[in-house]
Structures are given as structure tokens and as C-alpha cells.
Amino acid sequence: MLFVNPRSGDGAASRTKIVERAREHGVEAVTLRPGDDLRTRVLEVVADGADALGVAGGDGSLAVVAAVAAAHGLPFVCIPCGTRNHFALDLGVDRQDVAGALDAFTQGVERLIDVGEVNGRVFLNNVSVGLYGEAVRQAGYRDSKVRTLAETARKALGPSGRMPALRLVDDTGREHARLALLLVSNNPYAPGLASRPTLASGQLGILVLDTPEERRHPPGRAWSAPHLEVQAPATVHAGIDGEAVELAAPLEFAVRPAALRVRISARHPGAPPVARIPSPGSRRADAQP
Template sequence: MAGARTRAPVVIVMNPRSGGGKMARYGLVPRAEGMGAQVWTTSVEEDAASLARNAVVEGAQVLGVAGGDGTVSAVAAVAADTGRPLVVVPSGTRNHFARDLGLDLRDPVRALDALVDGEPAQVDLGMLGSRVFINNVSFGVYADALLEPGYREDKPRAFAAVAPDYAKGRQWVEARVDTPWGTVEFPQVVLISNNPYHLATPRWLGRRFSLGTGQLGAIVLKRPAQAPPDLLRHLREELRQHKRGAGSAGDGGGAVIWSASHITLHGEGRHLDAGVDGEAVRLPLPVECGIQPGALRLLLPKDRPGTPPERAMRH
């Protein structure tokens, strides 16, 4: 474990396996320690959530996390539960949450500047029962792909293995979803996000311009013959066909899109496979999703790229 476990006001939990070893490649440990933080690294014996909780017990007043979205989600849950501000260092593969916070994904070291002169911010957290999610909960083709052996090493192969049954109408989500336009039985795909995704502009497809709306985003695909792995591009086509613009919500025939503070999936079975922030889980039915507005306190670096609307206002 990097860093001695002495009492310290700042502890950063780092996952050395995230992003193909970005922690080592960018020299995050010496940079963080040079700024006065302790670094505790995850291992087989100690996961990110356990390390974060131990850090709080040892007196940490600020928590940090360097890793992918799964690692960030685990530490964010502890930070929110204990009232500690969180510094996010994007050192995973996709870094969706860090991207939507406006952090610089090309240079994760820049996120450490928040330890010196961080700007406070508050964002919402999605809730899956008592479990936190920072990005989304997915059911259907994405969740099944996560369960495929070797998913992390070869994602296209994993999607190719599960997509045909969905595309041919032989596979679906064994549940029903209540929407403002009625109940959808056995949908092809269900995606519930911590704040709604932007879907109208191709360049910013799948971004969240705000993480503080206090609303979940919900997307349900109904049409059995059209459930390709590229969910968001499929949604853009649905929106184009039905002439729905940015921020609209409704039943477009193949896609149902809306925002709500609470979303429930019902079913006759006992469990449902899902992907939660990119991690495969099995959830008991019914599945209850909610949101905690402003539940997570953050420290963000002052000099950061920002989200697209922020950049547009700057220039």
C-alpha cells in the first residue's frame, strides 16, 4: 500500500488496475503525496469502500479517489454518507462521471490541483435502494454483456455475443417499467441515469450537462427488432424520426424517454441482472431507483475544461 497509515486530513484511494495502470503511468502517487495527501491503494484484501471508511475513522477530512467509475462510485458513497468532500481523479478507462464534472481526462494529474485551491460543488447521487450510483443502472443487452467472460478485455466481443438474441426478439428484460405513458412490458433495454443524458446533439450525445437537476433520466427501448449495442445512437435516430428536440420527453414508439425522481421495475421473478456503474450485479425485484439531490460534496480544480455549456459561455 502506498503511503504510511498515519493520521492525515486528506486520503486518496487509488485503484492501480484502473485504466490499464494510469496511476503509475501518470505518477499520481508521488504527485499526491507531494501535495500533502496520503495514498491508500486497493488490493484483493481491501476494496475502495473499506479503505475510504477506514480513512474517515483515521481522521480524514477530505477523501479523494483515483480510478474508474466503479471505484469512484464506491468512494463517493462513503464521502456522502460521512459528509466528507470528494476529489475525483480520472484514471479509469471511460471516466464518465469525471467527464461530466468537466475534469480533464487527458491529464488526470490536473485534478489534484483541487487539493490546493479546490472549488466546492454539490451534485446529486442516484440511489438503487441503499446503493449509490454515479452514472447509471442498465438492464438488458448491456447488463448481459457485463456478465460475459472476458468483458473487460474485449468489450466488442462481449456485446457481439449477446446482441443477436435481443435484435431477433428472443431476449428481453424480464420486468415491466412504469412510465408516464403507461407500463412497458418486457422492454429490450432500460437505462436509468443519475440526471438525464443529452440526446439531441450528435456531438454531445450521452453527456450530462448537469448533475444537479434532482431528477433521474429514464430511457426504455420497446421495439424487439431494434436493440443494437449502440444504444445512444439508436436513441438519436428515434428522436430524429419523431422530431423531438433537446430536453423533450415522451413515447416515441420504439423509445420512451422521461425524467422522474423515482422509477420502479416490477417483475414476477426474484432477481434481475443489471449493470451498475459498469459493474455486473443481481438485484432483487422490485427494483426501486431514486435520487438524493446535492448529496455529494466535491472539490473541483479551478482550471478545468468544463462541460460543453460552460465552455460555450467562456468563449
């Protein structure tokens, strides 16, 4: 069963005729309409006996369906029809071969990956609070992400700005009580890159940036851990896989190792570009000694 969000990626699903192509693969497709509750629709098809679940849409829709697939032990297929297709990149799905991604239903290679959770809610990519959590709530965020984030930072970090009072302890035992940004990802990102080498490390990636008045050096820290607790005095605005949500304090983050069965087309890489970059000093297997 494939769920299709026709509004994702400026209509990518319609341009690639994904519904018609899915039916050619023997996959039943459900086109989501405005007002549909995606989780309810997915639970209905699972109750009717669906044996695999897929999504042609953005990362927010992917996370909803993946959560149900993980809960029921069903295989999950990612069809990259969103705007950025962040999860597809790190999963190793060829984002330029939307139609070919459908092969995963019938000729897919299956493996297990981790999922993240915050307060029991599944996420595939990351959860961000602080500046990003405030920016994603703004009306202009979808159309101009960088501009909206910059404007949010200017207001929040200015003389009259107020950041949410978040508090956590990092892996060195140092307390962070005034955060500009907290990013918790399902598996760590490669240093300096917006991509994760693996989705099966059994670890969360954690990045904190302190507000300027903290005057710390360095002003932030990155580490990995299987869980994290964040204290806050009230409800926290957050972005979860690009969707604006509110989370009740405390925020309890955890990784669920090998919780999701994913299927990837056999003709797709099956690993992100960063994982395919040779490490310094490595050589090809067929190189002469």
C-alpha cells in the same frame, strides 16, 4: 486521503506517478491491492479522521468512495485514471490533466451535485438492465465492449432468446412489459449525446427500449423523473457504473439532490463540454449590439 486503483485504465495511475504526486500535495495515498474491500478501507480512514476522500481509478471505484463521502458529508475528489472516465467528463475534470486534478485537494472549487440510488446503492453515472446488464457479466466485456454487447443482443433477441421480464410505467402512463434495455442515469443525458449537461437537476434520466415483438412506434421513450419503480419476478442482472451486479426486485430508483460535495481543480473547466456549447441564437457577452 486518495485511494489508488493501479489496475484501472491500463495502469494510468502508475504511468502518471499519481501516488508520488499526491504526497507532494500533502495527500496520503492508499494503493489498493487485489482482494481489498474498498468500502471497508474507506470506512477505516474516515474513522481515523480523514477530512477529504478521493479516488484515482474507474467509475465503479469512484461510486464506492463517493457513497461514503456523501454519507459522512466529506468532500470528494475525482482523479481520472480509469478507462473512459465518464464521471470526470460530466463533472468538468480535464481528463488529460491527471496530475493537475490533484489540485482539487488543496486549491479546489467546491460545489454540490446529485447522486442516484437503486435499492439504496449509490451510482454516479447510470444503471442499465436488459441487454447491457447481461453483456457486462460476460468475460470478454472489458476487452471488447461493442462486440460483447452485439453478441449478447443477437442471443437475447433471437428466436430462442429470453429477456428479463421487467415492467414499468412511463411518464405518459403507458406500461412497458417487454424491455430490451432500461437505462437510468444520475441526471439526464443530452439528446443524442453520451454526456449530461448538469449533475444538479434533481432528476433521473430514464430511457426504455422495447423488444422488437412489441411492435411499438416509437419503440422506446426517454423522460426524467425523481424516482422510478421497476417490477421483476426475480433477481435482475444489472450494470452499475460499469460494474456487474445483481439486484433484488422490485428495483427502486431515486435521485438524492445535492447529496455530494465535490472539489474540482480551479484550472479545470468545472462543466462538461455539452454544457459549454452555446445554444442556437446565443451570442458572446462581449459581442457588439
